[in-house]
Amino acid sequence: MVQLLNKPNNAVNLSVQNGSVYKTFQILEQFTREKPELTINEIAIPTGLNRSTVFRFLNSLKSLGIVERTEEGLYKLGIYLFELGLRVDVNQSIVEKAQPHLRELSNEIQESSCLAIRDRVDVLCLVNEESSQNIRIDTLVGTRNPMYCTALGKSILTFMDGDFLDLYYEITTLKKRTDKTIITESESRKELQKVKKSFISYDKEEFADDVYCVGTTIFDINEHPVAAISVSGLKRRMMGRKVEISKAVLNTGMKITTEIGGHYPRK
Numbered sequence: 001m002v003q004l005l006n007k008p009n010n011a012v013n014l015s016v017q018n019g020s021v022y023k024t025f026q027i028l029e030q031f032t033r034e035k036p037e038l039t040i041n042e043i044a045i046p047t048g049l050n051r052s053t054v055f056r057f058l059n060s061l062k063s064l065g066i067v068e069r070t071e072e073g074l075y076k077l078g079i080y081l082f083e084l085g086l087r088v089d090v091n092q093s094i095v096e097k098a099q100p101h102l103r104e105l106s107n108e109i110q111e112s113s114c115l116a117i118r119d120r121v122d123v124l125c126l127v128n129e130e131s132s133q134n135i136r137i138d139t140l141v142g143t144r145n146p147m148y149c150t151a152l153g154k155s156i157l158t159f160m161d162g163d164f165l166d167l168y169y170e171i172t173t174l175k176k177r178t179d180k181t182i183i184t185e186s187e188s189r190k191e192l193q194k195v196k197k198s199f200i201s202y203d204k205e206e207f208a209d210d211v212y213c214v215g216t217t218i219f220d221i222n223e224h225p226v227a228a229i230s231v232s233g234l235k236r237r238m239m240g241r242k243v244e245i246s247k248a249v250l251n252t253g254m255k256i257t258t259e260i261g262g263h264y265p266r267k
Helices: 011-017 019-028 040-047 051-064 079-086 091-109 151-157 162-171 185-198 235-259
Strands: 067-069 075-077 112-119 122-129 144-146 201-204 211-219 225-234
Touching: 019 040, 019 051, 040 051, 051 067, 091 112, 091 122, 091 225, 091 235, 112 151, 122 151, 144 151, 151 185, 151 201, 151 211, 151 225, 162 185, 201 225, 211 235, 225 235
Parallel strands: none
Antiparallel strands: 067 075, 112 122, 112 225, 122 144, 201 211, 211 225
């Protein structure tokens, strides 16, 4: 179980001095990816808190949107907790750790590389390492692009949970950008299944004509898709080196994931 709270040596003192805060984190720590929905007993027993205390805290957290109650009477983490998590300034740390690896990747492949994160239903470029090619494909830092038709976006979208995917396809119009853009939900989901098996995503002229991209996912400590990287170049330069480039991108992604303390999802 991944802990939300890193307990210092004086955790006992903290539990006494800030009892309510400490109990709140004890409760929140019980929710995991394996068991996202819990009964009061499933929280009370491992924490040692009595049922009435757990019930009282859950009601308070529910009123704040930190937890939600399902129709079956189970409790789960709420969307507001997710929104709070987005405010944590982890992006700079990822940038600092990823940049040297991206520079090395661009030098090795001789094509431009990019690091991006999810920003609502788009991907946002945080780092761009230019290639030395006279004609190169660069993504400006700060650029937002759709997820469904970019290698960066597919890498992140693939590993989002089912609820997010359902909502994404519900509110996103899959617009045709080129003749090769996938614009049906069923075909898009099939594409994501391929990415899930290989951890490699492709943009085969789906976002822009004659532009070919290879991407992979960066995972955090909770096995969540925290970012993605890609290499982009002209189709005629990339196609003949697809295997080589895919391997280099995947290896770089693994290095960055390890560097930030992340873990790949268990299949």
